[in-house]
Amino acid sequence: MKPIRDPEGAELGHLVAACELDGKVVLEIGCGDGKFTRQYAGMPARLVGIDPELNDLRVAKKRKIRPKPHLFFSQAKGEKLPFPAGSFDIAILASSL
């Protein structure tokens, strides 16, 4: 039986209070199956979730309820980010450090 996870939305609340996500280009490192990513996916102009686990990424892709052209999930590790220098406004290390 799966638990009820963070019903008060504490993680999202603290993230939103910590930085302005609206209209920003955001990278989430360690997105897993995208549970957290989906919670704030409507805010950034572009959002990329990366994780080394392919099975989790497949779940994340499948659970994109509505097509979100600005939301991407890719396989990568924090130690080698496949992006050009200066390409993100915000990087979120989600339990991945």
Add this chain to the structure above:
Amino acid sequence: MVHALKEVHRILVPQGIMIDVRPLCVDVPLEFVHAGGSESAGLMDLSPDIESDIAADKAVDCVIKESLYHESGLEYFDFVFYWKTLKGMEEHIEENWKAYMVIPEQVRQRARILYHQRRPQTRIRIGWRMKLGIYEKL
């Protein structure tokens, strides 16, 4: 870990923000929340992964000392999980958190006693202590 933080530094724009949000290896209570209040069965042991926790903090300290980032904020909060059954909680810990969390035998026994009291609307609660660090690229 330091290498990952330097990679993040590379891909951020000037004055870009890095958010480090993660659970801490501090022991947290296993609680039974019911209509009349809540009761603790004792503390869960979160020591198994403490070396990773310390290493992550050291990595952040290292990149701050190298003047790659400035710490602009630090917050703590509880990330809560609820289960309806004790079996459900034990299975979840066994399948997902075995490397991070141990249920001490005394806590397990106390949890069984509390669970079998079957008070109305009982839910089992574990709140991971989370750290959220905000760092600005220099």
